[in-house]
Amino acid sequence: MQLTQRHREYWQKNLRLTGILLAIWFVATFVVGWFARDLQSITLLGFPLSFFMAAQGALLIYLILIGYYAWRMDRLDREYDVQEGDR
Amino acid sequence: MAAPAQSRFVAQLKRYYALYTGGFIGFVVLLSIFEQMGMPNKMLGYIFLGATVLLYAGIGILSRTSDVAEYYVAGRRVPAFFNGMAVGADWMSAASFIGLAGTLYLSGYDGLAFVLGWTGGFVLVALLLAPYLRKFGQYTIPDFLGARYGGRIPRTIGVFAAILCSFTYVIAQIYGVGLITSRFTGLDFGTGVFVGLGSILVCSFLGGMRAVTWTQVAQYVILIVAYMIPVIWLSVKHTGNPVPQVAYGYVLQKVTAREQALNDPATPDGAREAEVRAILKQREKTIEDELQALEVGGAAYLAEEKGKLVKVAAELKGKRDADPKAVAAADKAVAEFPADVEAARKAWRAAAETDRAKAAPIAAHAEPFAGPDQATRDKKRKNFLALVLCLMVGTAALPHILMRFYTTPTVREARQSVFWALFFISLLYITAPALAVLAKYDVYTLLVGSSFSELPSWVSAWASVDKSLMSVTDINHDGIVQLAEVNIGGDLIVLATPEIAGLPYVVTALVAAGGLAAALSTADGLMLTISNSLSHDVYYKMIDPRAPTGRRLFIAKALLLAVAVFAAYITSLKPGHILFLVGAAFSLAASAFFPALALGVFWKRANRAGAVLGMIGGLAVCMYYMYMTYPFFGVNAPLWWDISPIASGMFGMLAGFVGVIVGSLLTAAPGKEMQELVDHVRYPYLESDSKDRIA
Numbered sequence: 001m002q003l004t005q006r007h008r009e010y011w012q013k014n015l016r017l018t019g020i021l022l023a024i025w026f027v028a029t030f031v032v033g034w035f036a037r038d039l040q041s042i043t044l045l046g047f048p049l050s051f052f053m054a055a056q057g058a059l060l061i062y063l064i065l066i067g068y069y070a071w072r073m074d075r076l077d078r079e080y081d082v083q084e085g086d087r
Numbered sequence: 088m089a090a091p092a093q094s095r096f097v098a099q100l101k102r103y104y105a106l107y108t109g110g111f112i113g114f115v116v117l118l119s120i121f122e123q124m125g126m127p128n129k130m131l132g133y134i135f136l137g138a139t140v141l142l143y144a145g146i147g148i149l150s151r152t153s154d155v156a157e158y159y160v161a162g163r164r165v166p167a168f169f170n171g172m173a174v175g176a177d178w179m180s181a182a183s184f185i186g187l188a189g190t191l192y193l194s195g196y197d198g199l200a201f202v203l204g205w206t207g208g209f210v211l212v213a214l215l216l217a218p219y220l221r222k223f224g225q226y227t228i229p230d231f232l233g234a235r236y237g238g239r240i241p242r243t244i245g246v247f248a249a250i251l252c253s254f255t256y257v258i259a260q261i262y263g264v265g266l267i268t269s270r271f272t273g274l275d276f277g278t279g280v281f282v283g284l285g286s287i288l289v290c291s292f293l294g295g296m297r298a299v300t301w302t303q304v305a306q307y308v309i310l311i312v313a314y315m316i317p318v319i320w321l322s323v324k325h326t327g328n329p330v331p332q333v334a335y336g337y338v339l340q341k342v343t344a345r346e347q348a349l350n351d352p353a354t355p356d357g358a359r360e361a362e363v364r365a366i367l368k369q370r371e372k373t374i375e376d377e378l379q380a381l382e383v384g385g386a387a388y389l390a391e392e393k394g395k396l397v398k399v400a401a402e403l404k405g406k407r408d409a410d411p412k413a414v415a416a417a418d419k420a421v422a423e424f425p426a427d428v429e430a431a432r433k434a435w436r437a438a439a440e441t442d443r444a445k446a447a448p449i450a451a452h453a454e455p456f457a458g459p460d461q462a463t464r465d466k467k468r469k470n471f472l473a474l475v476l477c478l479m480v481g482t483a484a485l486p487h488i489l490m491r492f493y494t495t496p497t498v499r500e501a502r503q504s505v506f507w508a509l510f511f512i513s514l515l516y517i518t519a520p521a522l523a524v525l526a527k528y529d530v531y532t533l534l535v536g537s538s539f540s541e542l543p544s545w546v547s548a549w550a551s552v553d554k555s556l557m558s559v560t561d562i563n564h565d566g567i568v569q570l571a572e573v574n575i576g577g578d579l580i581v582l583a584t585p586e587i588a589g590l591p592y593v594v595t596a597l598v599a600a601g602g603l604a605a606a607l608s609t610a611d612g613l614m615l616t617i618s619n620s621l622s623h624d625v626y627y628k629m630i631d632p633r634a635p636t637g638r639r640l641f642i643a644k645a646l647l648l649a650v651a652v653f654a655a656y657i658t659s660l661k662p663g664h665i666l667f668l669v670g671a672a673f674s675l676a677a678s679a680f681f682p683a684l685a686l687g688v689f690w691k692r693a694n695r696a697g698a699v700l701g702m703i704g705g706l707a708v709c710m711y712y713m714y715m716t717y718p719f720f721g722v723n724a725p726l727w728w729d730i731s732p733i734a735s736g737m738f739g740m741l742a743g744f745v746g747v748i749v750g751s752l753l754t755a756a757p758g759k760e761m762q763e764l765v766d767h768v769r770y771p772y773l774e775s776d777s778k779d780r781i782a
Contacts, residue, residue, distance in 0.1 A: 003766060007452075007766075007770065007773075010272045010770070011770075013537045013770055014769075015689075018214045018215070021210070021214055022210070022214060022471065025207065025210045028476060029203060029207050029479075030472055030475070030476075031435070032104055033203070033468075033471065033472050033475065034468065034472065036196070036455035036456065036468070037454075037455050037456060037464070037468075040453070040454065040455065044336075045333065045336045046336025046337040046339060046340050047336040047339060047453070048453045049355075050196070050453075050455050051196055051199075051453045051455075054196065054199035054202065054203055055199055055517070055520040056332065056517050056520075058203055058206075058207065059202070059206050059509075059513045059516060059517055060513075061464060062206055062207055062210050062509060062513075063394070063506070063509050063513060064212055065213075065214075065512060066209060066210060066213040066214075066505050066506045066509055067506045069213055069214060069502065070213070070499075070502040070503045070506050072504070073218070073502060074499055074502070077499065077771050077772075081773050082773065083499070083772060084497050084498060084499065084771050084772045085090075085497070085772075
C-alpha cells in the first residue's frame with residue numbers, strides 16, 4: 001500500500017528517537033569505558049566512578065533507555081494511529 | 088485472542104507462579120529443618136537436584152502440545168512480564184551463574200566487560216530488532232531472512248549459522264550440566280551429562296516452545312533465589328546492610344586498602360607477602376634455567392633429570408624410618424614427570440608463568456586496565472571495548488533469544504518484554520560484582536593471615552575436590568597463610584560462597600540447583616532453536632512445503648532427540664574451555680546475523696546479493712580469525728591490531744556490514760514486494776495488514 005505523510009512522519013520520529021537513545025547507549029558504554037582510568041579518582045557511594053559505571057550505572061541507564069523507548073513508542077503508535085488491536 | 092481471555096490468562100499465570108514461588112521457598116525451609124535434624128549433606132544434594140529436575144519434567148508434561156503455533160511460539164500469548172523472565176532464564180547460562188562472579192573475582196574491573204556486554208546488548212535488541220521481528224511474526228530467524236531477502240540462499244545461510252552458533256553454545260551448557268550433576272551427586276561426568284539431558288528433553292520434546300517457556304519461568308525463580316540468598320547473607324555479615332548492591336562500595340574501599348597494605352613491604356603483612364614473592368621469583372628463575380637446559384640438552388637432559396628423581400625416591404624408600412608423606416611425594420614427582428621434551432617444555436613454561444604471576448604485586452580490584460606501562464594499558468583498554476561490543480552485538484543476534492520475541496501477543500508487549508528481560512537479567516548482573524568483592528574481602532581478611540593449622544573447613548573441602556579450584560601451600564614455611572600462597576579457581580567462587588559465609592549446607596545445595604536451572608534453561612532454548620531450524624526451515628520450507636501438521640511436529644521432535652544425543656556425545660568427549668566456546672558463539676552470531684537483520688529493517692535498499700555477501704563474508708572472516716589466532720587450534724598467527732581471538736566478531740561484524748552494503752549497492756534495488764514487507768514490519772499496524780496478513 002501507499003504510505004501516507006503521517007506514516008513517514010511516524011517513521012522519522014522513530015528513527016530520531018532510536019538514534020538519540022543509541023547515542024546515549026554509546027556514550028554510557030564506550031566513551032565512559034575509554035576514559036575509565038581518568039574517572040577513577042571520582043568517588044560515588046564509596047565506588048570509584050569508573051567501577052560504578054561499569055558494574056551498575058550503565059546497566060541502570062540501559063534499563064531506562066529500553067523502558068523509555070517502550071513507553072514513548074507506545075504513545076507514538078496511538079498518536080499516529082498505527083497501534084494494534086481493536087479500532 | 089480476545090482481550091478478556093488474555094487478561095484472565097495473565098491473572099491465572101500470576102496466581103500459579105506466586106503459589107509456585109511460595110511453595111519453593113517452603114520447600115527450602117523444610118529441607119533446612121531436615122538438615123538441622125541431621126539429614127546427611129549428600130541426601131540434601133540429591134533431593135534438591137532430583138526435585139527440581141522432576142519439577143521441570145512435570146511442567147513439560149503438563150504443557151505438552153501438538154499444535155504448530157503452540158509448539159513453535161507458545162501460541163503467541165506469553166505476557167511481557169513472563170516473557171521477560173523466560174528470556175532471563177534463557178539468557179543466563181552456566182557461564183553467567185557460575186563463571187561471572189569468579190571472572191570478576193580474578194580480574195576485577197577488566198571482568199566487567201562481560202557485565203556490560205551481556206546487558207547492553209538488550210538495548211540493541213529493543214531498539215533495532217525485537218518489535219520488528221514480532222511484527223513480522225513467523226517462527227524462526229531464518230524465516231525473516233528468507234522472507235526479507237527472498238530466495239533460498241539467505242534462509243539456508245541463516246539455518247547454517249543458527250545451527251553453528253547454537254550448537255557451539257549448547258556444548259558449553261551441557262558441559263556445565265555435567266559438571267554440576269557429577270559434583271553434587273557423585274555420578275561420573277558422562278553419566279551426569281546424559282541424566283541432565285533427560286530433563287531437558289522432557290520439556291522441549293513434549294511441548295516445544297510452550298513447555299520451554301513455562302519451564303524457563305520456573306527456572307528463573309529458582310536461579311535468582313539461589314543467587315541472592317548467599318550474597319545477602321554475606322552483605323549483612325560485613326556491612327549490616329541487606330542490599331549488597333549498595334553496601335559493597337564501602338567493602339570495595341576496604342579491599343583496596345587491604346590490597347595496598349599487602350603490596351607494601353613496610354607493613355607486617357606486606358613483609359610476609361614480599362618474602363613469599365621472593366621465593367616464587369627464585370622458583371621461577373630455577374624453572375627458566377631448567378627450560379634453558381632443556382633447549383640445549385634435549386631428551387638426554389630430561390632423562391637425566393628423571394633419573395635424579397627416581398634415585399631420590401629409591402633412597403627414601405630404602406631408609407627404614409622414612410616419612411610416608413615424603414615417599415608419596417617423591418613417587419608422585421616421578422609419576423608426574425613429563426614424558427617427552429614437548430610436554431616438559433609446555434608444563435614448565437606454564438609453571439614459570441604461574442609463579443611469575445603470583446610473584447607480581449596484587450592488581451587493584453577497582454583499577455581499570457591495570458598494567459606496568461602505557462602500552463599494556465592501551466592494549467587492554469582496546470580489547471576491553473572490543474569484547475564489550477562483540478558480546479553486545481552477539482546478544483542482539485543469537486537466534487534463541489530473538490526467537491523469544493515471537494511469543495508475545497503484540498508488538499507493544501514485545502517492546503515491554505525486552506524491558507522486563509533486562510530487568511530480570513540485571514538483578515543477577517548487578518549482584519555478581521558485589522558477590523566478587525564480598526568474597527574477596529573474606530579471603531583477604533579471614534584467610535590471609537590465618538594460621539595453617541586452623542584453616543576454615545571449606546578450604547580443605549574444596550581442595551580435596553579439585554586442586555585447580557582451591558589450593559593453599561605454605562611456601563615460606565612460616566605457618567601463616569599469605570595471599571601469594573593461595574590459589575583460587577574462578578568457578579569456585581559462586582559454588583563456595585555459602586560455605587565461605589558459613590551458611591547451612593541447604594544453601595550450597597540450593598546454589599547447585601540454581602546453577603543447574605541456569606544451564607538447563609539455556610540448553611533448552613538452544614536445543615529448540617536447532618531442531619526448529621531443521622524441521623521448520625529445512626524440512627517444511629525447503630523440502631516438503633505441503634507436509635501435514637502432524638508430520639512437521641513429528642519431524643521436529645525426532646530431530647530434537649537426534650540433536651540432543653549428538654550434543655551430549657560431543658560434550659562427553661570434553662572439548663573443553665567453556666569461555667572460548669561461549670565467546671565463539673557470540674562472535675559467530677554477531678558476524679553472521681546482526682548486519683543482515685538490522686539493515687533488513689532499517690535500510691530498504693538492502694537486497695539478496697548484499698545479504699548473501701554480508702552473511703558469508705562475516706561468518707568467513709570471523710571463523711578465519713578465530714582459527715588463526717586461538718591457541719586451541721595451534722596456528723597462533725599474529726593478532727590484527729592486538730585484538731584477542733575472543734573478540735574475533737569485531738572483524739566479522741565489520742565484514743558483514745561492508746558485505747551487505749557493497750553487495751546491495753552493486754546490484755539492483757529490491758522489488759516492490761520486498762519494500763512493502765519492510766513497511767509491514769516497521770509499523771505495528773498498517774491498513775494493508777488486515778488484507779494480506781502474513782502469519
